[in-house]
Amino acid sequence: MTSTARSTPASTTQDSNKIPATLIAGDGIxxxxxxxVTAVLDAxxxxxxxxxxxxxxxxxxEAGDPLxxxxxxxxxxxxxxxxxxxxxxxGGGFRSVNVRLRxxxxxxxxxxxxxxxxxxxxxxxxDLILVRENLEGLYVAFEHxxxxxxxxxAVAISSGVNTRDGSRRIVRYAxxxxxxxxxxxxxxxxxxxxxxxxxxxxxEAGQEVAREYQGRITCxxxxxxxxxxxxxxxxxxxxxxxxxxxxxxxLSDLIAGLVGGLGAAPGANxxxxxxxxxxxxxxxxxxxxxxxxxxxxxxxxxxxxxDHVGLTEQAEHLRRAIHLVLNQNRTRxxxxxxxxxxGDFAQALIQRINAQR
Ligand code: NAI
Ligand code: MG
Numbered sequence: 009m010t011s012t013a014r015s016t017p018a019s020t021t022q023d024s025n026k027i028p029a030t031l032i033a034g035d036g037i038x039x040x041x042x043x044x045v046t047a048v049l050d051a052x053x054x055x056x057x058x059x060x061x062x063x064x065x066x067x068x069x070e071a072g073d074p075l076x077x078x079x080x081x082x083x084x085x086x087x088x089x090x091x092x093x094x095x096x097x098x099g100g101g102f103r104s105v106n107v108r109l110r111x112x113x114x115x116x117x118x119x120x121x122x123x124x125x126x127x128x129x130x131x132x133x134x135d136l137i138l139v140r141e142n143l144e145g146l147y148v149a150f151e152h153x154x155x156x157x158x159x160x161x162a163v164a165i166s167s168g169v170n171t172r173d174g175s176r177r178i179v180r181y182a183x184x185x186x187x188x189x190x191x192x193x194x195x196x197x198x199x200x201x202x203x204x205x206x207x208x209x210x211x212e213a214g215q216e217v218a219r220e221y222q223g224r225i226t227c228x229x230x231x232x233x234x235x236x237x238x239x240x241x242x243x244x245x246x247x248x249x250x251x252x253x254x255x256x257x258x259l260s261d262l263i264a265g266l267v268g269g270l271g272a273a274p275g276a277n278x279x280x281x282x283x284x285x286x287x288x289x290x291x292x293x294x295x296x297x298x299x300x301x302x303x304x305x306x307x308x309x310x311x312x313x314x315d316h317v318g319l320t321e322q323a324e325h326l327r328r329a330i331h332l333v334l335n336q337n338r339t340r341x342x343x344x345x346x347x348x349x350x351g352d353f354a355q356a357l358i359q360r361i362n363a364q365r
Contacts, residue, residue, distance in 0.1 A: 026056065028059060032061055032091045035092070035296075037092075040299060041350060042092045044354035054322055063091070065094075087282045095293070117277070119312070122264055129267075138251070138260045139182040146166060148169045178250060179217040193226045193227070193247040199233075235249070239259065239263065274311070302341040302343050332360050
């Protein structure tokens with residue numbers, strides 16, 4: 009992965025061996041799974057010095073703001089953050105804090121790997137990487153209503169923005185990931201047959217970048233709807249997928265489903281100035297406070313964070329422990345068909361990590 013956050017640290021701590029990093033526990037199941045993750049990272053000896061900050065509903069409760077200035081300052085300083093899920097109101101209410109964070113720190117790349125953790129599911133041996141453009145497309149949310157008669161919301165209008173530069177940047181990031189991770193193929197996913205301008209520019213820029221990698225990484229392209237079907241019929245034909253913001257959002261949940269659901273899917277938001285690591289899933293209000301959430305996705309996100317700062321060996325150690333806990337101990341949370349609590353799972357991981365020393 010890129011090591012921008014590590015190569016140009018903007019802050020230091022008293023203990024120069026520690027890596028300062030912002031920690032946002034998040035809403036709903038956030039605090040429960042974050043407790044599990046920090047305990048696991050401690051057992052691993054991960055050298056992060058956590059700077060705990062609020063965000064989301066907790067930010068409103070503590071500081072009257074879903075994204076308090078102190079939280080932004082902390083990320084600006086540390087250039088590195090581990091984040092729990094943040095609740096966003098649907099329809100009205102405040103704008104998604106996640107989207108604001110991505111914009112504030114220009115986190116243009118969203119890396120979402122999906123790898124089979126528990127064999128014997130509906131799809132075995134899945135090992136896909138999805139790279140989602142994180143700043144453009146319909147997520148710019150240039151939206152408004154046109155009132156007609158007494159209906160203030162009679163017409164809803166939204167404009168998407170994709171730039172040639174932004175498209176080149178994200179496709180280049182995907183190809184660089186493919187090179188770094190020994191991958192063979194990058195698939196550009198678009199809807200250029202209908203959204204000829206909005207996603208046509210992405211396809212055009214993508215094909216241009218692909219030519220630079222000719223002979224090293226192959227490239228093909230798919231229309232997003234056909235891609236969704238093919239991901240279900242034969243996911244093994246894909247290797248690295250790169251796509252625009254909204255399609256990436258949808259397809260990354262789809263590929264999380266191929267590997268056993270959201271409890272197992274990590275994500276990294278990468279920019280030149282900062283990197284924020286999180287699970288793909290949200291705050292899961294339906295199971296919050298019950299102690300049954302699966303912390304694996306956030307643990308895997310912490311693994312991506314270790315990769316990012318160059319601690320690949322620790323990251324591998326962590327991933328190996330997860331594999332053993334799931335498949336040898338067979339300690340699994342409810343979403344993966346088991347009965348372990350969040351705490352049981354974390355304890356099993358900690359024991360595995362200690363035993364591997
Ligand atoms: P969700 O991902 O929170 O939950 C979807 C389903 O998956 C629920 O049934 C939930 O129980 C289950 N689930 C999610 N994570 C799990 C875990 N770790 N272990 C076991 N089961 C898990 O999606 P939903 O319900 O659509 O969104 C809830 C809130 O989260 C919303 O406010 C949404 O805006 C926010 N959200 C935040 C994200 C972030 O902070 N990056 C990402 C996605 C949603
Ligand atoms: Mg999503």
